[in-house]
Amino acid sequence: MAQEGYDKLMALTDSRYELSMIVARRSAQLKGGVPTTLGVDEQPITRNTVTIAMKELELGRGVHWGAELPTWGELRRMVVEERRREEPNFTVSRADAFSDDED
Numbered sequence: 001m002a003q004e005g006y007d008k009l010m011a012l013t014d015s016r017y018e019l020s021m022i023v024a025r026r027s028a029q030l031k032g033g034v035p036t037t038l039g040v041d042e043q044p045i046t047r048n049t050v051t052i053a054m055k056e057l058e059l060g061r062g063v064h065w066g067a068e069l070p071t072w073g074e075l076r077r078m079v080v081e082e083r084r085r086e087e088p089n090f091t092v093s094r095a096d097a098f099s100d101d102e103d
Helices: 006-012 016-031 049-059 072-086
Strands: none
Touching: 006 016, 006 049, 016 049
């Protein structure tokens, strides 16, 4: 875990093992489709999910960790709900475009 904010990250936990587990779980969330909390300008050059997870923790970006970490099922429900809100709430049908035509 050689990285810039390592000392700050170590101050968040009691041990390197716990830090490794937190970063690994957050990395798995990111790989599973949970969006990052980092802004575009804050994201590291490397698109590695471990690096992104460490950067989120370093900046304290509202990431739940430790005993407060949501379960995989809760995360999946949150992501599905978020994506539903982002989808347009209409459909386009070709049948409507030609309804005035008479054969």
